[in-house]
Amino acid sequence: MKTRPSSESSMDSASSGDSSGDSTYAVRVEEQLLVKGGGFPLPRQTQALGRRRRLFVVAVISLVLSVISLLAVLLITAFVFFNNSDIILGGQQTQVAAGEEVCLPCVQLNSDPVSGKGSSLLDLLDVRKDDESKPTICCARTNVQFAALFKLIIQRQQMIQKLTDILEPAGGHKIAKTGSSSAVSAHLLIQAGTGQGGLQQWKGPDASGLSHVRTGLTFHDNTIYVVTSGMYYVYCQMLYNNRGDDNNEDVPQVVSSYVYRESLIDPVMSGIMLKTRHTRYSQQTDRHTSYVGGLVALHKGDKLYVKVSEPSAVSNDEKGSFFGLFRVGE
Template sequence: MAVSKTRAEVVALKEKSVFVPDENLSSGLRLQLAAALVLVVLLGVGCTGLLVWYYTEGPDVTTQPGPTEAAANTDTAETTYSSYTMASVSTREKAAIHLEVEDFSKDDQLKWQDSSGSAFARGGLRLVDNDIVIPESGLYFVYSQAVFRVTCSYDTYVSHKILRYSDSFDAPLLIMFAIKSVCQDTNRQNGEVKFFEHVYLGGVFQLKKGDRLGTTSYWTLDVQTDSGKTFFGAFAV
């Protein structure tokens, strides 16, 4: 049988079922809730900042090159570097000159040329009035060779020398010289041509701008004028 309750009894029962925390417990809950709220806000700000960085400054995962593209980029970089290196070398081309004998005269002078065979001139070194003209002060390797055809009808010798002409000296300065005795008694047989003899000179010298280098030789009438036999040159070091 249902038991009916009065309104007053119902109200009293509800009041008994409601939990009313004491003052201290309510204050602690409020602090915990506030701390949790602050933590949630901080996490939200941090995540937002991370997302902003990822899409603005982070790695571009959508444009990463594959193996083929990476290889192509590497080849392009190497080609660019190689082109730069070659251009740099060409702008730093050292002065050099190599002369070949063109003719000779009876006054111990070889006539040089710089425009045929293996002859060349670059970087400021040039041939003027049969002398090499120095374009800038510095160290230069100077060299020359003369090949002679020797006829041993009498005792003789061959010689070859390089002279430096400079405003610093009153007279030409001998910087290299070589002499060889080429005919002895055993080599003289009825004036026949017995052999070829060569003289080579080479060394490093401190030269000044405007200095000139020239050669003189003895026995020039028999100097060999074939390409590669008799030459004269210099280059900056």
């Protein structure tokens, strides 16, 4: 049997020992690089980190855009409000004193400027009249007063919206435009009795063939609404009955008729527009008429109606008692 030389055996042992030491060192270096974080991260860790960074950037950009959008909306709202305050508040500019007080003409806060019966919210405001030539103003200074003021403005806007709904043409009819050659007019015949609020009742086109309301005006609840602005001739005639078996026939009786105008656009012009007075005596033949008419500049949204002091004294003869208007110009 042959034996290898001892020198070769020792070389093989040394060689195997060196190989084992090299592999152990490589494993340790790899652990330090990948596990202990001293080297490059794994591919999965790189992808997860990249996704988190992208999501964070997107979230920051979305937040910034949301803030910018909110600021833009607030700026636009403020711009529209302050540049259209004459529309929102009925054509009058808001008076601000040193940023502490807001004052408006009281008539601008009244949804019913003709009757003068205002909302109870008006009692919360400071009312004063600095100049006899100017209207009474209502002022807000405290938080409670500001809340009342803004609620009154909202109520007024609701009334304007209600008026707008009434002015919408029924059946899709077109509204007469300014300068149109079509005649804008209305003529109503009397109807017995009085309506809500003491208004004289009238027969509309549906109730009488002699009544008419043409495009540019509309009739609702014994009231004529102006749709087309312009200069109008407004007229009203009342035929009064004789006093008959009146127990006080020896005492003359004065009867009056009034044509009212109610304007939310220009409340200062609201009130009695035309009126007549007639004295009734004891003669059985006393059947007189009282007529009134005049040229008036009317605005879109104005309401016209008639009241009489003694409805029972008015004749129901539709050819003797009537109410109307027609447009004559711009």
